[in-house]
Amino acid sequence: MVFFRKKKDMPDGLWVRCDGCKGVVYKKAIEERMSVCPECNYHFRISSKDRLKLLLDEDSFEEMWEGMIPADPLSFRDRVSYSERVISEQKKSGTKEAAITGRGKIDGKEVMIGITDHNFIMGSMGSVVGEKITRLAEKAAELKLPLIIISGSGGGARMQEGVFSLMQMAKTSAAIARFKEEGGLYISILTDPSLGGVMASFASLADITLAEPKALIGFAGPRVIQETIKRSLPKGFQTAEFLLEHGFLDRIVNRQDMKKELSRFIDYLQ
Amino acid sequence: MSEKSIIELENLIVEIEHRIEDLENASSKDSFDRSSEINCLKETKEKLQVKMCNQLTPYDIVKLARHPLRPLSSDYITLIVEDFIELHGDKRFGDDRAIICGLGRIGQEKVLIIGQQKGKSTKERIACNFGMPNPEGYRKALQKMELAEKFHLPIITLIDTPGANPDVGAEERGQAHAIAENIYKMFRLKTPIINIVIGEGGSGGALGIGIGDKFAILEYAYYSVISPEGCAAILWKNSENAPEAAQSLKLTAKDLLAFGIVDDVIPEPLVGAHKDPKLMANTLKKYIMKYLNELKAIPINTLIENRYNRYRSLGKYSEE
Numbered sequence: 001m002v003f004f005r006k007k008k009d010m011p012d013g014l015w016v017r018c019d020g021c022k023g024v025v026y027k028k029a030i031e032e033r034m035s036v037c038p039e040c041n042y043h044f045r046i047s048s049k050d051r052l053k054l055l056l057d058e059d060s061f062e063e064m065w066e067g068m069i070p071a072d073p074l075s076f077r078d079r080v081s082y083s084e085r086v087i088s089e090q091k092k093s094g095t096k097e098a099a100i101t102g103r104g105k106i107d108g109k110e111v112m113i114g115i116t117d118h119n120f121i122m123g124s125m126g127s128v129v130g131e132k133i134t135r136l137a138e139k140a141a142e143l144k145l146p147l148i149i150i151s152g153s154g155g156g157a158r159m160q161e162g163v164f165s166l167m168q169m170a171k172t173s174a175a176i177a178r179f180k181e182e183g184g185l186y187i188s189i190l191t192d193p194s195l196g197g198v199m200a201s202f203a204s205l206a207d208i209t210l211a212e213p214k215a216l217i218g219f220a221g222p223r224v225i226q227e228t229i230k231r232s233l234p235k236g237f238q239t240a241e242f243l244l245e246h247g248f249l250d251r252i253v254n255r256q257d258m259k260k261e262l263s264r265f266i267d268y269l270q
Numbered sequence: 271m272s273e274k275s276i277i278e279l280e281n282l283i284v285e286i287e288h289r290i291e292d293l294e295n296a297s298s299k300d301s302f303d304r305s306s307e308i309n310c311l312k313e314t315k316e317k318l319q320v321k322m323c324n325q326l327t328p329y330d331i332v333k334l335a336r337h338p339l340r341p342l343s344s345d346y347i348t349l350i351v352e353d354f355i356e357l358h359g360d361k362r363f364g365d366d367r368a369i370i371c372g373l374g375r376i377g378q379e380k381v382l383i384i385g386q387q388k389g390k391s392t393k394e395r396i397a398c399n400f401g402m403p404n405p406e407g408y409r410k411a412l413q414k415m416e417l418a419e420k421f422h423l424p425i426i427t428l429i430d431t432p433g434a435n436p437d438v439g440a441e442e443r444g445q446a447h448a449i450a451e452n453i454y455k456m457f458r459l460k461t462p463i464i465n466i467v468i469g470e471g472g473s474g475g476a477l478g479i480g481i482g483d484k485f486a487i488l489e490y491a492y493y494s495v496i497s498p499e500g501c502a503a504i505l506w507k508n509s510e511n512a513p514e515a516a517q518s519l520k521l522t523a524k525d526l527l528a529f530g531i532v533d534d535v536i537p538e539p540l541v542g543a544h545k546d547p548k549l550m551a552n553t554l555k556k557y558i559m560k561y562l563n564e565l566k567a568i569p570i571n572t573l574i575e576n577r578y579n580r581y582r583s584l585g586k587y588s589e590e
Contacts, residue, residue, distance in 0.1 A: 067590035073529070074520045078505035127585035134582070157473070157495045159505065162519050163531055166473060166495040167584040170481055173453040174578050181458070197495075199446035200434075200474040205454050219446035219474070220436030224500075228436050238441060248444050 124155025130168025156196015343385025366407030
């Protein structure tokens with residue numbers, strides 16, 4: 001009880017509770033370590049813009065296709081309409097869609113880079129995300145540059161775009177297939193969370209697959225699985241460590257080391 | 271509301287069918303002519319069937335696609351394919367009975383058939399995991415498709431799954447990876463591929479055997495990014511809203527044709543394929559033969575290029 005009273009007294013924003021170790025941690029200490037808990041190495045979710053800053057050389061990013069916005073091909077309506085949802089998500093996330101794509105440099109080496117951002121409708125893949133990833137792979141093939149895609153998508157496919165969203169799994173996979181066949185290097189980085197249609201397409205098709213520690217990664221969401229099997233899930237199920245153990249990852253890489261590792265892979269393979 | 275009236279109509283139709291059967295049996299015994307009454311009942315039955323088909327909601331269609339008597343992949347294989355040789359096993363982990371693979375002849379054409387299988391009896395359904403494939407099912411399909419490519423056999427896939435199996439074992443063995451790999455490889459297979467949704471086209475689970483050069487769907491089948499129940503549970507916070515979700519998702523054959531996703535909607539017998547599986551199988555066979563003939567005439571590199579472009583153009587967005 002003392003603990004809770006103490007927390008209440010703490011000034012807002014200086015301390016945060018870590019979702020990993022549940023401890024109370026000095027916010028600045030987390031920020032200094034790229035949003036990683038200094039106590040337990042828990043990797044907080046970060047925005048796509050922050051991630052670009054961590055991975056690319058300063059001021060090297062040149063965004064492409066930033067003007068793409070979703071259409072509403074189904075005139076989809078649940079409790080709110082899809083168009084209203086898009087507007088509110090754009091306000092909330094400060095981005096136009098769930099993927100940011102472009103060209104940048106890692107230790108002076110040029111790359112094509114794309115990131116899906118969980119802040120916009122859970123990073124789900126609709127037509128815009130699918131088209132941007134596809135163009136990114138096509139551009140990487142044309143320019144003969146390494147392709148790096150960072151997934152942070154708990155939503156998988158975007159329901160509100162129905163079958164068009166499903167078709168993005170096909171489209172992105174086809175573009176990746178061509179790119180790889182032409183000899184391109186594709187590195188996929190899986191971050192918390194990477195699930196569903198994104199995992200069952202481009203995110204799983206890389207030459208090198210990396211993940212951040214403890215990231216939730218899988219096909220079906222844990223809640224769906226739990227409802228299906230009607231018992232609790234094994235400890236550590238669907239974490240990056242679980243995937244590594246079952247042979248579906250090349251490496252787990254700490255956020256602080258990611259840029260350095262990417263640079264090494266490019267040196268070896270490009 | 272419409273759901274109830276559909277059931278009422280269906281019951282009425284079944285009642286009339288029984289009555290017709292009784293009258294025909296009676297006539298065969300006493301050779302008394304009841305033909306005018308029988309004809310009259312047959313006419314009424316057909317009118318009711320047409321009425322029923324005209325008022326089907328998207329969710330009614332989903333239920334027809336899941337109808338317990340609906341013909342399965344195994345039925346079409348029996349009715350259409352001659353000299354079928356089943357091929358088991360993914361040569362890595364096991365044999366998934368939710369996917370049937372095998373060599374066979376359709377007309378004069380030698381083909382590879384791959385079909386998702388739900389099973390008929392309770393025992394079979396459990397063995398087939400209700401048509402929800404595991405990673406080894408997708409890997410088996412891919413292994414046989416590569417065989418077909420090597421020996422220049424066209425591939426026909428029959429899609430009928432509520433979705434890929436969502437359980438612990440499937441995740442341990444890389445469900446997402448298996449589906450992704452199939453999609454990727456199917457784009458590069460140097461042989462014609464025909465995909466037909468015969469019942470449920472459940473999301474990634476369907477797509478795992480669903481890339482090809484021709485894509486058709488039976489009239490009362492559906493194809494969707496998520497089940498109406500799953501969609502309702504997430505967006506309406508209540509799976510009872512599945513009928514509304516089915517409406518919103520635009521998952522019927524008619525919608526898919528309007529969107530340009532499928533090449534054809536294959537017509538079913540009145541009130542559904544289960545009313546006359548033989549007639550359904552014949553229609554299906556005609557479409558498959560037509561597609562095989564069309565695809566055979568296309569040089570393989572053009573075929574692969576067209577396959578890429580077909581999916582490349584799918585998506586709706588605007589650009590500022």
